Amino acid sequence: MNESPFPPLPDLSDAERVAQARALAQRLAMRRTCRAFADTPVPREVIEQAIAAAGTAPSGANHQPWHFVAISDPATKRAIRLAAEEEERDFYAHRASEEWLGALAPLGTDPDKPFLEIAPWLIVCFAQRKGGIEEDGRMTNYYVTESVGIACGMLLATLNEAGLATLTHTPSPMGFLREICGRPEHEKPLMIVVAGLPSAEAAVPDHALRKKGLSRIASWI
Numbered sequence: 689m690n691e692s693p694f695p696p697l698p699d700l701s702d703a704e705r706v707a708q709a710r711a712l713a714q715r716l717a718m719r720r721t722c723r724a725f726a727d728t729p730v731p732r733e734v735i736e737q738a739i740a741a742a743g744t745a746p747s748g749a750n751h752q753p754w755h756f757v758a759i760s761d762p763a764t765k766r767a768i769r770l771a772a773e774e775e776e777r778d779f780y781a782h783r784a785s786e787e788w789l790g791a792l793a794p795l796g797t798d799p800d801k802p803f804l805e806i807a808p809w810l811i812v813c814f815a816q817r818k819g820g821i822e823e824d825g826r827m828t829n830y831y832v833t834e835s836v837g838i839a840c841g842m843l844l845a846t847l848n849e850a851g852l853a854t855l856t857h858t859p860s861p862m863g864f865l866r867e868i869c870g871r872p873e874h875e876k877p878l879m880i881v882v883a884g885l886p887s888a889e890a891a892v893p894d895h896a897l898r899k900k901g902l903s904r905i906a907s908w909i
């Protein structure tokens with residue numbers, strides 16, 4: 689096994705560590721899921737850097753089992769909107785249980801997804817079920833959903849740092865995304881990350897502001 693020295697970490701005092709952690713926590717806490725986007729363009733370089741950040745996520749056996757398709761092409765965004773809305777109409781009218789619809793009611797979502805066409809960027813996040821680091825199509829990948837979930841979190845955090853609004857959108861089922869994006873059979877679409885600026889009408893439902901406090905989400909032993 690070849691190896692290199694562990695890279696230097698910033699030499700911070702305890703107080704500086706707390707301040708750094710608090711500052712980032714506060715910026716992340718300001719992230720709001722956005723469902724109404726403006727058509728204001730966002731430079732491709734921002735999206736490139738966010739995907740580069742996502743690509744540094746830890747992953748099972750360092751296989752990096754992800755692929756991100758960044759879409760700004762209007763015709764492709766329209767195709768995704770039309771296919772997603774078709775699935776969503778069926779979901780809201782037939783497939784979703786009463787309980788599920790009840791859980792969504794405080795968010796006010798519905799089958800119309802104009803943001804898929806209006807937002808400047810759609811980032812379709814794929815999980816590679818196999819292929820290894822070489823993407824040879826044969827090696828098994830490990831902890832795929834966990835790995836891609838972490839990468840998507842880092843993608844969202846970077847977009848938030850860049851002053852963009854985001855939405856994690858999961859049309860159900862999502863198989864159509866593989867076809868539209870021209871990705872292989874062994875890749876599973878996990879989510880669409882929609883990125884851009886909020887429109888003047890964008891609003892945040894009260895339900896989204898109900899965050900569990902630290903004492904509920906953490907225990908200390």
Ligand code: IYR
Pocket residue numbers: 776779792795797798799857858859860
């Ligand atoms: N995919 C649907 C429904 C939906 C499901 C959950 I769970 C959400 O948190 C939000 C929406 C839609 O996008 O409308």
